[in-house]
Amino acid sequence: MAAWLVVGLGNPGPTYASHRHNVGFMVVDELARRAGAGFTAPRGMRADACESRLTALGMGAVGADAQRVVLLKPRTYMNDSGAAVRKASGFYGIDPAQVVAVHDELDLDFGRLRLKFGGGDNGHNGLKSMRADLGTGDFYRVRFGIGRPPGRQAPADFVLTSFPTSAREELALEVDRAADAVEELILHGLESAQNRFNG
Known part of the structure; x- marks a missing residue:
């Protein structure tokens, strides 16, 4: 059976855990929680x-x-x-299209x-790195809106800040x-997911 690889993009370690840039990790953690499964660190993979x-x-x-x-x-x-x-993707034998x-x-x-398939990186360094290492941008993306920074705050600084306490309940939802x-x-499939979730 063809396997799927669902990658949460973020930065490792407790310092970054609650940052806006780490919503990908949060979503993947929720999927693991639903599965009742824990993460391991396969040897040489540089990932959990x-x-x-x-x-x-x-x-x-x-x-x-x-x-799978x-x-x-x-x-x-x-x-x-x-x-x-x-x-x-090499270890598990998963094609970029999955x-x-x-x-x-x-x-x-x-x-x-x-939700979309393929497209540009839109300045996102995680996507840029994936495109470079996979040799293609033809993979699925689930884009989680975090909004633009207020005032003159630089986007690079904004993504490395935590969601406000007042938004924690909505964030969980x-x-x-x-x-x-x-x-x-x-x-x-993509079309069904777009119809239900794209907003």
């Missing part, structure tokens, strides 16, 4: 990985429609994410999702919704 199955009953379930899903959180920093993704990158998106308001979008994409 978790294998599971996805069916219409959800992550971790078994059934005739089961899709590998969840990945690179241990490299954002700018070098592609190295970990390339190693993982890769889903979940990442923060400045050009979408907080609370909005946009949006992370949950993004995880639903990943499941929909894998089970029912």
Whole structure:
């Protein structure tokens, strides 16, 4: 069965865990939680990985429609994410066309999702690194809106700040919704997922 590789883009370590730039990690963590599975660090992979199955009953379930899903959180920093993704895709035998990158998106308001296949990097260093290391930009993206920085704050600084405490409850709901979008994409395809979740 063809496997899927779902990559959460972010920076490793507790310092970055709550940052806007790390919503990809948050979504992948939610998918692992649903699967009841933990992450391990396969030797030489430079990433934390978790294998599971996805069916219409959800992550971790078994059934005739089961899709093999590998969840990945690179241990490299954002700018070098592609190295970990390339190693993982080779290790698990997954084609770039079966890769889903979940990442923060400045050009979408907080609370909005946009799913697509291929396209440019839009200044996102994690996507740029993936494109360079995979040799193609033809992979799926789940773009998680974080909005633009207020005032004159530089985008590079803004993405490395935490969501405000007042937004924590809404953030949990949006992370949950993004995880639903990943499941929909894998089970029912891009068009179905776009119709349900693109906003």
